[in-house]
Amino acid sequence: MLALLLLLLLASLVSGRNDTDKTPWRCPEITQPPAVSCSCDLPHTLRCIGDNSALQVIGDVLRGLVPPATVSLLDCTVQNVSVLPDLLLEGVLLHGLVVSSGEIHHVSERAFSGLAGPLQALGLPNNKLQTVPTAALSALPTLDRLDLSHNHLETLTAGSFKGLSNLTFLELSENRLSVLEVNAISSLSKLQTLRLRGNKLSVNAVSALEGMHSLQELDLSDNLLAGPLGATTLPALSALRVLQLAHNQLSSVRRGALTGFTSLVSLTLHHNQIDVLEDNAFSELRTLTQLDLAHNRIVAVSGNSLAHLTRLVQLDLAHNFLRALTADLVVPLRNLQELRLDDNDISMVTSDALNSGTVLRRLTLADNPLNCDCSLAEFAEWLTNSSLLPTSDRTTAVCATPPSLENGLLVEVSPHELLCGQDEEETGPAPPQGPLNPQVPVSGKQVTLRIFQYDGVSVTLLWSVEASAAPYACDALFVYEEEGAHEVLLESNPVRCNSSHLADPRALTLTLPGAGLLLGHRYRYCVVLLEGGGVTSDEMALVLGCSDIIPLIPTAEPQSQPLPEFSLTTHIAALHVNVSSPGTLLIVIQLWEQPLPKAHCLLTVAVFAGSSLVAQQHLNCSHPQTVIKDLPVGPYRVCAATGDFPSTGPRARCITVQQPVTPQGLGGLNIVIATGFVALSSVLLLGLYLATRRLLQRPKLLPTHQCFLAGPQDEEQHSRYVKLHATTKL
Template sequence: MWLMGAVSILCVITSALSEWNCPELSSRPSAECSCDLPHTLRCAGDHTALQIIGRHLREQRARNKNTAVSLLDVALRGVTSLPSASVAELAGIGLHGLVISSGDIKRVQQGAFNSITATLLALGLPNNQLPSVPTEALTHLANLDRLDLSNNKIHTLDSSSFKGIQNLTYLDISDNQLTNISPGAFQPLSKLTVLRLRGNLLKVSALTALKEAHFLRDLDISSNALEGPVGPSTVPALSFLEILHLSDNTFASIRRGALSGLTNLTQLNLHNNQIDVLEDYAFKHLANLSHLDLSHNEIVAVSGASLAQLVNLAHLDLSHNFLRSLSADPLKSLHHLTELLLHDNDISMIDDGALTQHKDLQRFTIEDNPLNCDCLMAGFARWLREAKNLPQSDKAAAVCATPPHLEGALISRLSKNKLCDDEHVDAKVIDDPNYDYNRVIENIIDEDKDDSDLYGDKQDGLDDDMYDEEMEVPSEEDLPISKSKVRLVDSWYDDEEVHLSWALEPPSTRRYRCTGVTASKSGGLPKHVACHRAAPSNIILRGLKIDPLEKYTFCIALEEMDGEDTPMSLVLGCGASQMVRERAAYITMRPSTMVVPDREALRVSEVRSNVTSAGLLTVLISVMGIPAPKPQYVLPRSQRVSTPDTRYVSLHNCYVILAVLSKGSLVAQKDTPCQSTLEVSMEGFIRGPYEVCAKISKYKTDEMHPICVVPQLLDSVGSLEMKSSFKNLNTALVGIALGLMVIVIGLVWFVRKMLKKPAEFQAHRCFRPEPVPEENPRASYVMLTATSKV
């Protein structure tokens, strides 16, 4: 593309005449050519390629065919020297641009291009092995406008390197091995406007020679050996220079009044240096600067005065640095700023009002920063919502890193109350028994509303919040407080979540949804945790770490919804201070299922249970009425009960409901598919007393959701008391059952001793252990006999 300016005039003239045809040279064995642009021919061949191409193009031109070539790009194979005789074959073609490369050319013969000097405007000798500028070959190219000597082995430029090409405006000597530029080297190039010196070994002292290039507008000295501070005289005074590239060097700082001689500079690129300090008034002489790239450096802070004079700056790139915060001072004088790039820093705080004057930003990148979403970020959150010209992708990249309960939340969707929910609570009053938790939750509850109609449902719910005044629903401040009460029924935690279950009193058929939960440890501040609009009976809190030795107080705010799903009132309440229980692990055998025609014969015939010293509760249940395939032999009863046997089948749509109670409170429940012999084990129990109840549920069709709760710590007793009971068993029946218990136990003992087989039992019986103390430390099963009400 560097030669397109030289050939553009020819392209316009010839295209107006007739359609251009690419010369066909692919059939020739020594030169294969193709065309990718009009009037541009790209060829590859051996040392005879230039002769073949020149002869063919002259023949085409003589036949007046529309095959005129303005730019010829040739890659030669095995050529180390470029003789004038080879180039002379191109005379008479009317070339405006010529590029010759082989990867091996080390020498260009004197006067090599004299035969085409009349028309040649652009010359390229890139990707070769030239040790110096081929001055003697270029001397007579008085009309040459562009010269490309990139990717060679040139070590130095002297005062005679460019003699005779005084009309040159573009020079590319990138990716060479330049270490020295002699004074006066650019003096012959009085019209030079673009200079590429990228990828050499130049030091700051070598840049002094640039002062002779008075009319330079674009200078690239990236990827050199430039080091130290960028000071006022790092680059000599060039009053016409507009674009300067200093990237990929090792500059360490930017001094006050840096680059003072470049008063017309509009673009400055300092990408990928080692800059860690910007002194005050560092750019005081660069008032015309519109683009500043300071990315990939080591900048920790930007003072208010370091950018003060950049009143015309539109693009500022500070990405990939170590900035820790963003305040208003560095940006207050940048009135024309349209792009601010801050991604990949260490920014955790953005001051309120830092971006107030820049609501018209068209780009703002803040991703990959550890943003702390506290009250100080409320101003930034509102600015994001009000920045109408900012792309949605930039807004979506501004997410919270801390605190944990807001991790990943979109800052633009967070209200001030949600950001400020941990403020100004006196820790001394937390332990006060008269402390009003309802008032706390009224003060710090988030004011947000579900805006799923605008943004769609989100699973975590954190980024679906907006300010109340932006919604067409009543704010929580306007909602009346309901007289309904809310009671904490259950709480437990595991490695990832905390589960809360709340109940409304009195019960209601209306829909309720959670809008806020606070959790406070003894002596600690209430912490607001997102509850994601969940139903009160199943609230899951993520990001809340539970200390098993601490007591917690949970408070909740519920919205009561009307028939049109609009909030109509608030229900507030707190649970008692209590320890949160760890979820109990359990293992249950799940057998294969089969269909049994007669279900009326099903009943629980036997329940046995025990708790070991390690806290493992094991319950063995026998169910009568389930047919089993005839085994090849009959196992002893003790083996059939204690060892899972896959020969026993289970029923479809039949469940054994097992409940464990302590002092009348349910501590664990499990629904297990029916099987003739079941063994259920649960961990986390200590010695009782407990009630263990089992019954048949014949019509359960929904999916099983077991409730697993570790019981409250209880004092150990001498023996494990176990029962099995049903809710509809009245007091009289319990008395009768207790009376029959003695008779049944006696009969069981007698029958087992005489007949060595299990006893049959009557229906409607609670399960109670025989009060016989254990005689050895090993766990023993207490036989509990009864039948269940079907």
Template sequence: MLLKKNFSVSQVKAAEDGSWKCPNISDNRSLECGCDVPLTLRCSGDVHSLSLIAEGLRRSTSFVSILDCTLKNVTVLNEAKIFEGVSLSGLFISSGEIKRVHRLAFSGLKTPLQILGLPNNALNSVPSNSFQQLTSLDRLDLSNNEIKILSPTDFVSVPKLSYLEISENQISSISQKTFLPLKNLVTLKLNGNKLGNSPGSLKTIAECINLRELDLQSNLIKGPLTSETLPTIKDLEILNLERNSFSSVGAETFKNFPKLTMLSLRHNQIDVLADDAFIGLNSLQKLDLSYNGIVAVSGGSLKHMNRLKMLDFTHNFLRAITTDIINPLPQLSELKLDGNDISIVERNALNSAKNLKNISLRDNPLACDCKLQYFAEWLTSASQFDSKNLMAFCKTPPFLEGAQLSQLSIDSLTCAETHLESENDQIMFQVNSMFSDFNDNFTMINSSSSIMFVDYNFTVNNDLNLNWILHLNKSILFHSLVIFEGSDVRMRMDKSTLNYRSFEKGIEPNDEYFVVSIPSNVPLNLGNNYEFCLIFTEDDNHFYLGCSTTFLLIPNRITTVDLNSRILKSTIQDSDISDFDSIADKQNNPLYMNDDMQGTFTTQKNRKNNEDIFEHDDSIEVYPSREYYNTLWPNVSLSILIICMSISIIYILFTKYRYYYKHHQTESISPSYSEDSINTQIEDENDNTTNKYIKLQATTAL
């Protein structure tokens, strides 16, 4: 459009058909020029280069639309009418050091200048005096300078501006009348300034009544974002508020922006989105809330954006995909959720997402269990959805960590808790059937959280010890043990056929250890899967049931259960001397002490009415560690005795050798010593003899 305004039809045609040639400006070595795109001449030189370029353009037969000059060591444009008689649509001059511009520097151009750029300089104010001859100027670029204040007369001479960029300056104050002449301004870029130091300055932008795009990125604006923070611009379509320090978005903040289509709030400190925060944004199509601190979105936060197509929540702290995010946005087609804490997708959350084509979930700790089955089913059934950008990877359970959700079958998304509940229901049914044979009026309560299986082991008599932790607050009695082999009831053993014991000390104050010993004559098949259930009774009609997990019964094996996760863990118990440390640790644990090691256990507990809660057999040995010590300690004691005797013999030999050496050395000394020295020597020998006698006594005692 600008090209057609300033040049003839033949010139425009030459540019379009490729017959245009880059002009040869000068042979001066200090000046370099070239054309990387048609109709644009780029030159670099020194303080005299502008005159050489202007002279070359005046005599050239090739016309230039845009001239871009990069100069060195130029601090002032002090020459008037530099480009007199030259036809240009756009002019850019940068040196990094220009502080002032002559008021007639851009006068005398053959055609009206449409674009002026003075970026990357050192201007500390808008050179408005230089614009008086540029009444047709359409675009002005003053970015990357040192402008601090915008005064009322800065843009009076350029009322036709449609594009103004004053980004990356130091602007902290704007006069109320600065933008008053700019009724045609469409794009205003004020990013990279300090308008947060004077929040009232933002209101002056409202004078740009035809503004369509406003960039306020990186302006140090702090606090909650409300309707009072921003100017009222009814026709604004693009608003950039990135990289400020907004803490929240208040209700009805954007009620004065009915035509806004793009809004960016990324890289702020927003952690709260108030209900009706986006009311009035009926035309919004893209909302960027990435890199904030948003933990959750309420049902009313995203309302009133019926045309929104792209929502970006990347790098927040969202924990789930919920209906509160999806339901208010019927036209949503792209949802970005990378880098959150999302582990679940709420059931039915995506039922209304008829237009959703892309979801990105990279770097989220997805829990790929039964709760994610709904999401997996939706991914396969939503015909409009494209899973190539999903990038959803499992974090838990451990055996699925790193697996890509889109490649997993729905059947693989299961919950261990679901299996456990189903298994417990089956056990409860079988136990109820068993008890109904002799009692029609009873209640069986599943108390697996209070009656917890810990581990098992075999005694030297091949009895099977089952170790439990009880957390029971009621006065109940041990009733019986039910043994399941596979999924079938193998037998029920009454307490009278079992040995059992309880210990008062537990993990919690109300906990106690409980050990049941199954005699060796009970037919249990090693290598088979078993499940054991304890039954306690409060009275004849109320029973409490707690079961172990199903595990493989193996001799000389200790199988433990994590009391929190109820996951079965096993370790082989070896009888090698390398296990000495682990055995020593068990020596202080009542679960691993027998009567000889502990002394006498007090098995009666003071409860209501001073009745014993449990019956005990004090003759039972809880764990078979006695034999291990019987064979281990004699060998260790003998080894220590041999080492001590060897050290004593070596010490005696060393002492004798030392005495012998000193004695012969004394006899070989010449008898020219004084009487005092001889007496001293005799005293030393007496002392040595005494010391040797004391050492010999100590060695003998050792």
């Protein structure tokens, strides 16, 4: 809090006093329970707890002190105080004052008048102030630091800080600020640190910060900043060195972002919704040394995205969706010393990503599905020989595949164990024979991709299945990405379907979410079916089909003729909303498949009044209902979507509540009916799910990331590799 920020100031004051007077300072004895109890944890610092008479008792004692026995900082926590009266500490000499009660909503105009000396720091945190006490603060023209955090401030006007021209530090975090009038803060020409964390500020609101040429530190974390971060999203602040934008709703970083921030050295963007870093995104931030992009949705980083950050020392990309560690990410950052990549989807590290010229002191790769084949040989050697990396970092690289190396530390794997393709098949141990490892034959039945469509959100694949393959069950859909002369397994998605449920078993439509695919990249799609309906028997066989290499570009609209589809992800079947009382919504979401309770299965619910977002919540799929209260007057538009992403995206389901329902009479009945409907639907869906699961149940398909060399790309060769993946579980 403010008291901690005063330590340097107090240290200098105490040092100055000790140079002129060697008399040791003694803590004043102020103990009159229950009225007040005080203690000292630092020289010239007095901390007191008491009731509504505490300030009067403390003032009486402090007035009798003379230097060097005086107190520099007084920190009081009092109870049952809602108003700070006039002449609060008249005649008392202080440099810093902090008063908290949790209830103060008004400060008298003359509350700080009559002090024996100029006050340099004032804190009124953890109270209920709804406006800045401008009149009372005008008596403190020398004030250097002001803390009004954890109050109920909603608006800052042009005169809120009138007369405080010497302020260098302003703490306004955890309020309800949504409006900053022009010159409300920018008039503070000497302000160096501004903290606005935990408010309700939009991009339009922060435009009022324009012209703050002395500002060096700005915290806008946990606000309502949404959309792309571009060149003019924030007003240019040429002296700013530290900028915190975490816990907002920023969606991307555009070319030339934050133009005019010519002195910035630290940028924090973690816990946003960033999925794209455009080329030359940071070209205007050449002084940057620290960049935090953790907890976003970044799938890939091109070489041009970070190319201008030649002074960058620390880069955090943990908790994203990166597929590979490539030279594009590391090579341009010639001064990089710390790189954090934990909890991504990294399966490969290219041979040129890290070399003898790369000097990293920290590199973390925990919770990544590394495919420990021959392509990791150079990285394994670099990791073993990197004496600057601590042992704790080197042991974060853990193999996920092949099965023979699963959970093994990469630094402990010998080079001859890192095998690829035919070498692995020939030198690996022979698979055990017997009833636990049946040899599943590959059927000669044909599966051909007839229609490919991409609408910018999802990929639709229409497969033509040879009629004699029925009955069959869907097993998995593999996606391979073309990378140079190789193809890499990008995704392995289990698919549930049964030909007996299809109107025409010869036509199979599968829908793949496009979130993990990159526009313009080239992919091959392979489907695996189980002939015989998925029931283990001597007659069961694998039916394999692969497409050609297809570039991911938007195609024409889907065929008008409806085709049966099997989505690879849980989706919303229905959305029910009931206005149970004015300003209160009961929201119930009906899912197509009843998922097992998993922490990572999320639903996002948003409520709009007019065009304004008034509420947003995340729900677990195992309990898809909520009650949202204290809403403004409707009508409302309620949107729900699967996943941790904006609930107004293309996968959202929305409903408009035209007018509030009177809470009398039918309100309670509607709740009962809605709850009963959801309970009945859940039971039916759960029953359907368990029946289908028993029919199709089989061991889990282990994710693999096998690379293979390009050669003659005939169908037989691709069937061979798909078979290797498809039979892993058997």
